[in-house]
Amino acid sequence: MRSLRVAHLYPRDLNVYGDLGNVITLAKRLEWRGYRAEVLPVEPGRSFDFGGIDLVFGGGGQNSGQLACASDLLRYRDELCKMSAAGVPMLLICGSYQLFGREFIDLAGRRVPGLGIFRAGTTANRERMIGNIVIDSPFGQLVGFENHSGRTVLEAGQDALGTVRQGFGNNGGTGDEGAVSGNTIGTYLHGPVLPKNPALADHLLRCALRRRYGIDELEPLDDELAVRAARVATDRPQGRKIVLRPRRRRLHRLAAVVRGL
């Protein structure tokens, strides 16, 4: 059976909420079309051979997990840059999206260098941007859930994944969301992004199958449930910012009182 090899970056450290759903989606959509997916975990401190890898996935992480992986990931900088330039499809969510940019500046002002595949930098912030998000992208309208305190700013010449229709996106100000360099896609849409956005999942699979087997055609699947689930998410924006500062707590209390009414 024809199979694709998927490298899953730091599955135990970079998996905050439902990131695994993306891997499940990639594997199942291959399986339903008669291919096999071989998912290989990249673990910190172990050596990993990226030769023969068809697709790379990385999820979001808590700050502690993200920092633990950052230095490990740098060991593969040259390899991953080459693969990205050669068109190997990659999907990076939240924490790993940040690590694929040039740098991440944490709350204490420390600089954590990234791979530099995206011409973008991220700065940590006390304010978290949380809620259902909808963006317009080359893969159609994408929906997901964002929950990030990092603000990512794209440099001139770096393409975004899409423009924000609802939600915050890269930094809550410029209206762009995510980044695309060739077939390498970074985004803050967790949610997880692929099950509700099958067109994006199939784009990644098509890139990988084209490179490995020269196959361009993907058998269509029944995605009616995905469409319904995405529609529900779109209808429930609920986006908001929270700041963990004493001043705002009075507002929270007030809100609790109002809810109690």
Added chain:
Amino acid sequence: MRETAAIAVAWGTATLSRRLGRGGQALPGAIVDRIAPELPRKLAAELPHGCILVTGTNGKTTTTKLIVAALRRGGETVVTNASGANLRGGVVSALVSAADLRCRSRATIGVFEVDEASLRLVGAELQPRHIVVLNIFRDQLDRYGEVDTTADLLAEGIAATGARLYLNADDARVASLAGAAAEPGRVSYFGIDQLPAGLTAERTAADSDRCPKCGERLTFGRVFYSHLGHYSCPNGDFARPDPDVAVTGVSRADLDGTEFSVTAGGSVQRMRYGLSGTYNLYNALAAVGLATGLGLDPAVTAEAVRTTEAAFGRVEKTELQGRTLWLLLIKNPAGFAQVLDTFLVGRSHPRVLIAVNDLPADGRDVSWLWDVPLEGLSRGGPEVVTAGTRAAEMALRLHYAGTEASVASSVDDGISRLLAGVPRGGDAYILPTYTAMLQIRKALRRRVHE
């Protein structure tokens, strides 16, 4: 005078709010704050046996209920936030409801479940003598941000008190909270030493499996569920502390409950417990640990554990039209996985209704459904109905796990579809998130009375 007025107005508000059919749990507390902000502190300080706070992600309500039952059997008059209103307002409302108009408490001791983020505020104000910390799981990240933040909030909360700590030895991040105690000696641990092979687990979701001291990945000798088990840091920086109170054997575990033995201070106590699942075993163990620390008669505690039923909606059994319905609350991946393991996996063709809402009390982010190991469910060939605001998302998750669900248009429609597939004398399982559970209870009550 102000305080008397505050109590009177708070009572009035609570009664009015209940009459209007609202919960009425937070508002009286807010009113007290406006009129007499020092009142909660004063009422807590007056309790002759002080306060006990119970916190952690999973099991607060059930554990609080067990502790209250044991204390009441031991002759105490207990004030508690039994309804699960576990933010500061709920605790204050409970305190005020037990006060008389001369600002004295009619209770002898307070037992409150407290939300992880509220521990700091409530702890500083109530100055509890005892704090129980159950576990730290991923839950409602849309509210707190991340698990690390939750652990920090708990440590800060503990540091604001001089309380004696009762910590889960099997959860590394919880056990490490001993470092936040005012005095190192004032800590005791509870944990599971032995479980039968069928009840030990593969690790499902690694919520916190890194060393709390150096960040190295912990190695596990045994895993009971999720990241709870016997762990040690390969660098030798942290290891599971020996529990003072431990489950040393389980002789029976099925849907109707658990029989187990607990070793505390050298003596072994056999217990019977009406709840199933390893997660509930930890709740009983935490209650026994605290009761032991308080010096309660072990026989009294055992009796309290035996007769206490599950907290509101956690495990409820309803008879309806000759069918048995099990209502099992789901809140986060670890809890959902436990419900699956305990009630569903391996059963042939179970009938299941999964109702997922995304209101603030449920958590707005439903992403966690993708972390639940639902793949195990498909082997039993279940018949599943999904309902709630996120019925389609749940059905999509099941589709990827190999199970096709029927999507109901409402919770009520979901119940009808579920019942249609269950023969008389049969069992069915309803797995709701919090607000869906409230809707389902209401709908079931209506049908029972019809």
